Amino acid sequence: MSIENDKDQKKRAHNVFQKISYCYDFMNDIITLGVHRLWKKDLIRNIPVESKKILDVCCGTGDIAIGMGRKLKTSQIKALDFSDRMLKVAKKRANAKNLKNIKFIHGSALSLPFKENSFDTVTISLGIRNTSDYKKVLSEINRVLKPGGSFFCMEASYPDPLLIRKILKFYCRVLVPIMGKIIVKLQTEYRWLDESVEAFLSKEELTALIKETKFTDVTLKTYLFGSCTLHCGIKGGGDGN
């Protein structure tokens, strides 16, 4: 991708999330009929309990960071996003739950403001496909993870069975933008979210890219016929690697 395209995509993603921040959680529940909550719970269930320092990249309104903050009360969690409006919602939600172990940070996934080997675990949920350079994001995550640390990447994908894939594509391409238009008057933004799934890598391509970025023991788990995928990996160089 050229630098200009890269900048355009970053700006576009930023504008979309600034605009939809106030209705992001509400619309996610409607569009997925609440199923995204189950996927996210499963990601949180997988986090190693001994992780003391955790980073959630592209934290949005904080679903993953808040879930981890509630489960791992003695861990320090940092949650980063480039949309100040998404962060504002996240902070409000964390404060309402009186969570003191999460620090929200305004920053870019393409240039993480942390030193090498800082975190035991890094997560990114439904975020990497919205960034303009997947490889750069993965290598930044690898850089800030401690050797032997765990990485979790959850992302939307299209199902493998052809009929279900066609039905889901119709739902995302046609019905979701209409829902966006009728419910929150944001049709273009909800069309873009579908386009970003369409333009994203296949599960296999993402697996290959994660491995290329020096993660080992890469595994993947799919949900709902493959409409969502959780990739897990380990940063090499720890015990036994």
Ligand SMILES: C[S@@+](CC[C@H](N)C(=O)[O-])C[C@H]1O[C@@H](n2cnc3c(N)ncnc32)[C@H](O)[C@@H]1O
């Ligand atoms: C679809 S939301 C996901 C939010 C949350 N992680 C979840 O699972 O619900 C994607 C988030 O990624 C953020 N984002 C996209 N590109 C980014 C970048 N380059 N740097 C930091 N945040 C970014 C957006 O602002 C948005 O909040």
